[in-house]
Amino acid sequence: MDVLNGFHEIGGSVKEGKLVVAVYGAGRVGATIAAAWLRAGAKVILADIDPKRIGVISSGGDLFPDEPKVDETFRSGFRAGRFAVTTSPSQAASASDVNIVAVPVGLKAGRPDLSSVREAFSAIAERMQRGCLNVLETSVPPGTTRKVVLPILLRREGFEVERDFGLAYSPERIFEGRSLQDLEENYVKVAGGVGPKSTRAVVELYSLVAKKGVLTMSTLEAAETEKLFEGVYRDVNIALANELAMVCERTGVDYWEVMKAANSQPFCHLHRPGPGVGGACIPVYPVFVMDAAKEAGARVPLTSTARELNLSMPKHVASLAVSLLGKEERKVALLGLAFRGNVNDDRLSPSYELLKELKKLGCDVVAHDPFVRRESAEGFAVVADLKRVLKGRKLALVATDHEEYSKLSYEELKEWAGGDLLVYDGRGVLDWSKFPRDRLVRLGVPYRPS
Numbered sequence: 001m002d003v004l005n006g007f008h009e010i011g012g013s014v015k016e017g018k019l020v021v022a023v024y025g026a027g028r029v030g031a032t033i034a035a036a037w038l039r040a041g042a043k044v045i046l047a048d049i050d051p052k053r054i055g056v057i058s059s060g061g062d063l064f065p066d067e068p069k070v071d072e073t074f075r076s077g078f079r080a081g082r083f084a085v086t087t088s089p090s091q092a093a094s095a096s097d098v099n100i101v102a103v104p105v106g107l108k109a110g111r112p113d114l115s116s117v118r119e120a121f122s123a124i125a126e127r128m129q130r131g132c133l134n135v136l137e138t139s140v141p142p143g144t145t146r147k148v149v150l151p152i153l154l155r156r157e158g159f160e161v162e163r164d165f166g167l168a169y170s171p172e173r174i175f176e177g178r179s180l181q182d183l184e185e186n187y188v189k190v191a192g193g194v195g196p197k198s199t200r201a202v203v204e205l206y207s208l209v210a211k212k213g214v215l216t217m218s219t220l221e222a223a224e225t226e227k228l229f230e231g232v233y234r235d236v237n238i239a240l241a242n243e244l245a246m247v248c249e250r251t252g253v254d255y256w257e258v259m260k261a262a263n264s265q266p267f268c269h270l271h272r273p274g275p276g277v278g279g280a281c282i283p284v285y286p287v288f289v290m291d292a293a294k295e296a297g298a299r300v301p302l303t304s305t306a307r308e309l310n311l312s313m314p315k316h317v318a319s320l321a322v323s324l325l326g327k328e329e330r331k332v333a334l335l336g337l338a339f340r341g342n343v344n345d346d347r348l349s350p351s352y353e354l355l356k357e358l359k360k361l362g363c364d365v366v367a368h369d370p371f372v373r374r375e376s377a378e379g380f381a382v383v384a385d386l387k388r389v390l391k392g393r394k395l396a397l398v399a400t401d402h403e404e405y406s407k408l409s410y411e412e413l414k415e416w417a418g419g420d421l422l423v424y425d426g427r428g429v430l431d432w433s434k435f436p437r438d439r440l441v442r443l444g445v446p447y448r449p450s
Contacts, residue, residue, distance in 0.1 A: 002131030022096035030102035089123035166198035171227035192217035231285030239306035245273035245444030255444030276350025278339025318357035336400020337369040344371035390416035
């Protein structure tokens, strides 16, 4: 189908199961996008260069246990004959009407690493069909779609943008654990095209899956910047919460009490403090913005200061917690490796920085996480059985807000530890009424041992 010039026919083509959408990158974002298009009625090809990941999907396994609808959709798509997977991106491009790229972009030596984006679009350029629409969903520095992606696609001899292929940017907007619901129901889709044809096509396309509609941006750069500013907003506000929490620790005030009262005013939105900021998004987007600002000769002191403060939180938490222990008592149970509660994603999790700081302070640490499966971290053991983790420990440091931890009581922890211990709640996740005051330490609250 000529999606670029026949955009008004996209809806009918999807309903009839004729439109072929290729998604590049079978991570959480790419898998969610693929599932959404399967649910809409399209034929979908999911491409990823990782054979293990493709193997899990093709065998009907669970790729993301906390996203059950995604895996269920894949299995039903296979049964209906509308879903295929491949480790060859160029092969996917040769059979698709729409190419959606959702590969990871992180940092390398402190700078944005766009190698995965370049590789994906290089493969697409080799065999893309005339009239196809190419969409980048990965969060990238402003200017990436126009300055990096477009020149790659123009290498295809005889192909011109807005005549033979379209190009658009539409940032993914999902929250782990409910990603499919976010894409289909919860959030407005943001999109911008390289020209009027691409813009019309991408808006028509995404209006079929995003029930909240599509917000059309004036340029590719505006669409790219929007997503980054979402992350900067979060990072700066978390830094503010962390800074105010540390003030409360020194001034004798309970941050959590103050936060609740302050947020009763509708114009105040104080965030929850924590031992740092993790995940593949919030810690990275400010760096993209700082990098772009530097190239443009602009200053971003607030953004950079907030990033530095959040990076310092693992050291603050570890130092405070360990200072309450004697030198012979530095046996610590770290509860939580994931960057956020109830997910298995531990990318850039501050828990690993916490482990490093605890190691520097001479602590003997055993870690636990009900979702993250690994045997060791930073040289310390990771044990799946929480009771075994607590055995003989003198400090339980809660670093992730998993629901499982919210149900814990001091009596349970004491029994498993084999005696009294301190409990440090670094996420505000525990039911504080279940803990004696002299055994509980909370981020943002002065500790009073008696």
